[in-house]
Amino acid sequence: MPGFMNGWIAGALAFTALSVAAGSEPVDPWHQSGQAALHRALAKQANTARAKNVIVFLGDGMSIATINAARIYDGQQRGESGEENQLSFETFPYSGLVKTYNTDAMVPDSAGTMSAIMTGVKTKAGIVSLDDGVSYDQCDGPTAHNVATGLELAERAGKATGVISTTRLTHATPAATYAHSANREWENDAAMSAAARENGCVDIALQFLTFASGDGVDVALGGGRENFFGRAQADTEYPDKTGARADNNDLINAWQMQHPQGQYVWNREQFVALDLNKTKKLLGLFEPSHMRYESDRESGNEPSLSEMTKAALTILKQNKKGYFLMVEGGRIDHAHHGGNARNALNETVEFARAVQTAVDLSSDKDTLIIVTADHGHTLSLAGDVVRRGNPILGLAQGIEVEHDEHPIRRDLNGKPYAILNYINGPGFGELFGAPKTAYDRIDLSQVDTSAWLHRQEALIPLKSESHSGEDVAVYARGPWSHLFTGTIEQHALFHFYLHAMQLNK
Numbered sequence: 196m197p198g199f200m201n202g203w204i205a206g207a208l209a210f211t212a213l214s215v216a217a218g219s220e221p222v223d224p225w226h227q228s229g230q231a232a233l234h235r236a237l238a239k240q241a242n243t244a245r246a247k248n249v250i251v252f253l254g255d256g257m258s259i260a261t262i263n264a265a266r267i268y269d270g271q272q273r274g275e276s277g278e279e280n281q282l283s284f285e286t287f288p289y290s291g292l293v294k295t296y297n298t299d300a301m302v303p304d305s306a307g308t309m310s311a312i313m314t315g316v317k318t319k320a321g322i323v324s325l326d327d328g329v330s331y332d333q334c335d336g337p338t339a340h341n342v343a344t345g346l347e348l349a350e351r352a353g354k355a356t357g358v359i360s361t362t363r364l365t366h367a368t369p370a371a372t373y374a375h376s377a378n379r380e381w382e383n384d385a386a387m388s389a390a391a392r393e394n395g396c397v398d399i400a401l402q403f404l405t406f407a408s409g410d411g412v413d414v415a416l417g418g419g420r421e422n423f424f425g426r427a428q429a430d431t432e433y434p435d436k437t438g439a440r441a442d443n444n445d446l447i448n449a450w451q452m453q454h455p456q457g458q459y460v461w462n463r464e465q466f467v468a469l470d471l472n473k474t475k476k477l478l479g480l481f482e483p484s485h486m487r488y489e490s491d492r493e494s495g496n497e498p499s500l501s502e503m504t505k506a507a508l509t510i511l512k513q514n515k516k517g518y519f520l521m522v523e524g525g526r527i528d529h530a531h532h533g534g535n536a537r538n539a540l541n542e543t544v545e546f547a548r549a550v551q552t553a554v555d556l557s558s559d560k561d562t563l564i565i566v567t568a569d570h571g572h573t574l575s576l577a578g579d580v581v582r583r584g585n586p587i588l589g590l591a592q593g594i595e596v597e598h599d600e601h602p603i604r605r606d607l608n609g610k611p612y613a614i615l616n617y618i619n620g621p622g623f624g625e626l627f628g629a630p631k632t633a634y635d636r637i638d639l640s641q642v643d644t645s646a647w648l649h650r651q652e653a654l655i656p657l658k659s660e661s662h663s664g665e666d667v668a669v670y671a672r673g674p675w676s677h678l679f680t681g682t683i684e685q686h687a688l689f690h691f692y693l694h695a696m697q698l699n700k
């Protein structure tokens with residue numbers, strides 16, 4: 196990725212031998228790069244200015260192992276060894292660890308975790324921006340247990356706001372910025388319980404339309420078109436598909452009536468043709484369900500996460516009072532659930548590119564950028580002393596050299612293993628057609644472990660690979676970014692960025 200501040204690393208690591216400066220002692224390049232890191236750390240100064248703008252980047256399921264492997268994958272895509280590479284946000288001055296549990300779950304879900312980040316209080320798994328007093332799947336009224344979100348508070352303060360996701364716009368993470376729901380599945384009216392409807396509660400897509408804080412969400416880009424129109428109506432892109440709404444309301448049309456100056460787009464051609472400087476409100480719904488993986492994006496005629504980030508910031512920056520933007524790399528999580536590391540890493544690389552786009556379009560003097568994850572996954576990066584520069588998606592090789600080659604690492608039965616594996620999920624040997632004998636692993640010698648849809652090996656057979664309960668990372672730059680250090684409870688992130696914005700609840 197161009198523009199990254201890692202030139203000094205590439206320079207230092209290009210030489211494995213000691214370099215000799217003219218007329219002086221040999222200097223170890225590692226010593227030099229260590230000194231450079233010290234000087235950068237000493238030059239850090241806390242910025243206590245008000246954050247006019249806040250951007251929250253959320254990598255769904257972006258565990259620390261995911262970031263680590265994606266950094267290597269990204270470097271290797273450019274022909275580098277990989278380990279020394281830095282993703283855009285890894286150059287941020289401050290970072291910390293985040294505890295992700297929900298009030299009722301050690302291993303959490305996206306709804307409870309994102310609610311904590313958006314409202315400042317922890318809640319139960321499956322709940323969208325309601326407090327812990329609510330019971331899952333039980334809605335006692337349209338505003339019962341509601342907790343104001345960072346995006347709502349920014350709207351009330353007159354700021355511009357935006358939500359971007361590669362998942363459905365109504366999916367748990369983006370929904371937690373603008374909606375409140377006792378069940379994350381209530382994305383359209385047909386998905387709701389009769390009891391909830393009778394109590395006056397409304398689905399998440401309709402809540403997007405009726406969002407009443409400030410002048411409404413200014414930019415919303417993602418998938419999930421099906422939740423915005425009825426079963427009696429054909430989809431614009433796929434005429435053989437219909438909407439998901441039982442009430443047959445056309446929320447896209449209603450949004451256009453609400454915002455006569457607004458622009459609605461559903462494919463990349465329309466998206467790139469927009470005159471963003473004249474656009475005040477933008478709604479983009481690029482797929483009936485989730486948007487496609489970055490690896491498959493072009494065939495789907497969809498914008499990338501970084502393109503959506505650039506468009507959103509161009510619009511939001513027009514507001515003199517500032518903006519609040521949430522950008523989700525939502526499908527890192529989906530690739531992991533499928534046991535598919537390559538797409539998870541590729542999604543993470545595009546997510547990092549979107550962060551770089553935001554860095555390029557903002558100033559750290561007045562814009563706080565936070566990059567974090569809602570929860571982890573079981574991806575593991577391991578092996579018995581694996582050689583430097585080993586293809587990250589390949590089989591593990593040792594550091595010794597035998598017959599001019601690095602030996603393939605083997606298990607107790609003589610079978611090779613990959614560096615990337617999952618603790619559980621669909622990559623269990625049995626699903627590859629391997630014998631059921633306990634501990635008899637599949638033979639990876641003839642398997643292309645770097646194929647786009649290859650499922651990495653898993654120990655425990657599950658249909659869908661699971662989340663992990665491990666801490667995730669947070670990276671921050673800009674005003675008050677020095678608060679984002681140490682081991683932090685996830686709901687405290689909200690209190691930190693609200694303090695940076697000098698907004699009150």
Ligand SMILES: [Zn+2]
Pocket residue numbers: 256305528529532662
């Ligand atoms: Zn998930």
